[in-house]
Amino acid sequence: MYKIVTKQELVPHINLFEFSAKEIAAKTKPGQFVILRIDEDGERIPLTIAGVNIVKGTITVVCHEVGKSTKQLGNLKQGDCILDLLGPLGKPAEIEKFGTVLCVGGGVMVAPLHFQVKALHDAGNKVIGVIGARTESHLIFEDEMWKVCDALYVATDDGTKGYKGLDFLKKLLKETKIDRVIVMGPVVTMKTVSELTRPHGIPTIVNLIPLMVDGMGMCGACRITVGGKTMFACVDGPDFDGHQVDFEELIARLKMFAAQEKLAFVFHEEGGRSL
Ligand SMILES: Cc1cc2nc3c(=O)[nH]c(=O)nc-3n(C[C@H](O)[C@H](O)[C@H](O)COP(=O)(O)OP(=O)(O)OC[C@H]3O[C@@H](n4cnc5c(N)ncnc54)[C@H](O)[C@@H]3O)c2cc1C
Ligand code: FES
Known part of the structure; x- marks a missing residue:
């Protein structure tokens, strides 16, 4: 389980989350991402890492609520936990002196x-x-x-x-x-x-x-x-x-799954657990 140590609404429907994830924080480089799952029924949500704090052992992500899963994440509070946090994934961005x-x-x-x-x-x-x-x-x-x-x-x-x-x-x-x-x-x-x-x-x-x-x-x-x-x-x-x-x-x-995504969102808003 990974604890939300900070949740901050930056603007409506865009939230910053700081997760306790010591091992991921230690390995992360700019440009990499994580995939999280809120619970056993949860979809996998990829989010790009927006910062790390090695001393606190935390990573920061910022998530825009655009559909069912990101809305579920947006409903969580500071102190809540999510089931999985996989990462860091992807190649780090090239950081060197370019000019x-x-x-x-x-x-x-x-x-x-x-x-x-x-x-x-x-x-x-x-x-x-x-x-x-x-x-x-x-x-x-x-x-x-x-x-x-x-x-x-x-x-x-x-x-x-x-x-x-x-x-x-x-x-x-x-x-x-x-x-x-x-x-x-x-x-x-x-x-x-x-x-x-x-x-x-x-x-x-x-x-x-x-x-x-x-x-x-x-x-x-x-x-x-x-x-x-x-x-x-x-x-x-x-x-x-x-x-x-x-x-x-x-x-x-x-746009491939637009119809299914819309359906999942409506179903979720009306109280269904998952599709
Ligand atoms: C490597 C990676 C890094 C990402 N980083 C971030 C991040 O830092 N912050 C953030 O808010 N989101 C990020 N995303 C997008 C985020 O993962 C999706 O918005 C989320 O998974 C949508 O899930 P949902 O169930 O809420 O919405 P869905 O129901 O799946 O989709 C709702 C709407 O959002 C669109 N959408 C879904 N996924 C994407 C996508 N990957 N790109 C563009 N549009 C999409 C759909 O076409 C649909 O119109 C990232 C995605 C990837 C693959
Ligand atoms: S997400 Fe499966 S191959 Fe990239």
Whole structure:
């Protein structure tokens, strides 16, 4: 059993959880993820690790309630326990001195991006951060990002805070020498940024989180196509070259179980245990 030592609502439907998980904390590097299960009936929920505290023996994740299982997790309280926590999984992000790194995060993924940004900053890079959300009230980790970025831009889809959309990046990419770009967030954000950086030839790393089951390269659920080759995001990634990813296939695969997911959510909301 893994205890929730801290639960904090960052914005409505996005919660930060700190779990007591000493062995995972000791091995975790930025970019890796865990798969958790709340109880014996629980689905497996993959979440990217957003921080560790080696002294306390804890890991932090930030979870957006989007369906049945993430809602169940959101209903847990500080002091509650979950059944399983598997990890750290996936390859760690490459952290070295690249020069100037542009780090773009969208939605809930700004939290794990912050973990990577901190490591890149500590490795001597100049880090330009971009954080985005649908609207101002959904923005997370802005103060935390200010502390580890040399410059920070804010963008919202509706323009309620900062730039409206990501079009401003065109000018930034033209006027600034950038050595590497890292993107974590919705697939559409990763695709858009990869297309913006392609003409400049800037290496662009995207963090792919397709549907996963075992998280260990055995089930094939997370297969994606990169550079014409089939890869498994859980073991070959989750970081990939954004200029090589088949985003259309990824988008289609993410929608594969939409009907069943909706049904499971409705069933759960009406008091059923599981489908
Ligand atoms: C490696 C990895 C790391 C992840 N890290 C985080 C994280 O740090 N924080 C976080 O909030 N979520 C993260 N996710 C996504 C999270 O695991 C899913 O949102 C969750 O499993 C959905 O379960 P559910 O039963 O609540 O919703 P479901 O009923 O399964 O789905 C509800 C809706 O969310 C969409 N959805 C489900 N899974 C994904 C996915 N992987 N990517 C995009 N859309 C999805 C579905 O298409 C559907 O529209 C990660 C996923 C992976 C594979
Ligand atoms: S989740 Fe099963 S192979 Fe990646």
